[in-house]
Amino acid sequence: MADPHQLFHDTSSAHGPGGYPVHRTPGGLGYASPSQPAFLADPVSNMAVAYGSSLAAHGKELVDRNDWEVQYQQDVPVAPRFDINAPDLYIPAMAFITYILVAGLALGTQDRFSPDLLGLQASSALAWLTVEVLAILLSLYLVTVNTDLTTIDLLAFSGYKYVGMIGGVVTGLLFGRTGYYLVLGWCCVAIFVFMIRTLRLKILSEVAAEGVLVRGARNQLRMYLTMAIAAAQPLFMYWLTFHLVR
Numbered sequence: 001m002a003d004p005h006q007l008f009h010d011t012s013s014a015h016g017p018g019g020y021p022v023h024r025t026p027g028g029l030g031y032a033s034p035s036q037p038a039f040l041a042d043p044v045s046n047m048a049v050a051y052g053s054s055l056a057a058h059g060k061e062l063v064d065r066n067d068w069e070v071q072y073q074q075d076v077p078v079a080p081r082f083d084i085n086a087p088d089l090y091i092p093a094m095a096f097i098t099y100i101l102v103a104g105l106a107l108g109t110q111d112r113f114s115p116d117l118l119g120l121q122a123s124s125a126l127a128w129l130t131v132e133v134l135a136i137l138l139s140l141y142l143v144t145v146n147t148d149l150t151t152i153d154l155l156a157f158s159g160y161k162y163v164g165m166i167g168g169v170v171t172g173l174l175f176g177r178t179g180y181y182l183v184l185g186w187c188c189v190a191i192f193v194f195m196i197r198t199l200r201l202k203i204l205s206e207v208a209a210e211g212v213l214v215r216g217a218r219n220q221l222r223m224y225l226t227m228a229i230a231a232a233q234p235l236f237m238y239w240l241t242f243h244l245v246r
Contacts, residue, residue, distance in 0.1 A: 087152075087156035091160065091163065092156050092158075092159020092162065095159060095162035095163045095165075095166060096125065096159060098162070098166055099162045099169075100121065102170060102244075103122075103169070104118045105173070106172075106173055106244040106245065107121075107244070110246055124240070125240055128236060129155070129158060129159070132158050132232065133151065133154045133155055136158075136229055137154065139228075140203075143218070143222060145222060145225070147202045149202050153202075157195065157198060157199070160191060160194065161233045161237050164183075164187025164188065165237050165241050167183050167187055168180050168187060168241055169244050171184075172184075172244070180241075184237060184238065187237065188234035188238075189234075191233045192231065192233060192234060193230075195229060195233055196227065199230070203222045203225065204219065204222055204223070204226070
């Protein structure tokens, strides 16, 4: 007698392909050989696996195609709300404000909080950011780099380090200096790689149009400049946070 809960009539033979006995799954669908797990015989599982593989491949292709490249429309960068790779000041501004608040929290937990000290912390961080951006602009001028980098772009790129600084200080408050060094070290490596891969597209973009001799000399200077800018980020991250964790 047919199973009243079975959705489809059984039209298969007593053996599946290859002569293996049919092993019914709980839903009454498909078969599995003795060496095959039962859940792999479910068409829904097979479909999910295939869809997951396709989705992963599509995601990798999307990342490879759009990673670290800003989209342009009529030689003008697309607005940040339409391009996730476009630099904007929202994250740096929010991270800077949050860093000041976290610094106040850290000073308060150490009984060192005062409005004057918090104001000094904020003005010091802002002054170092200004010096950093001005130094980068001067270096680009001295190396004669013709790039579309603007002051706003440099503020955005330099301001991303405050996200890692927040993570380091908060971890230090929770787990001590060991947690601080682990998280801050990881964030320093991340911001270093980010700055290298971002700035090389901007600073080295005009090298291909120059002569071989000029290209070699200027390319070396620009690479040194790119690495110097990237290496400065971990130094600033440590300098502005090490005194907040005891």
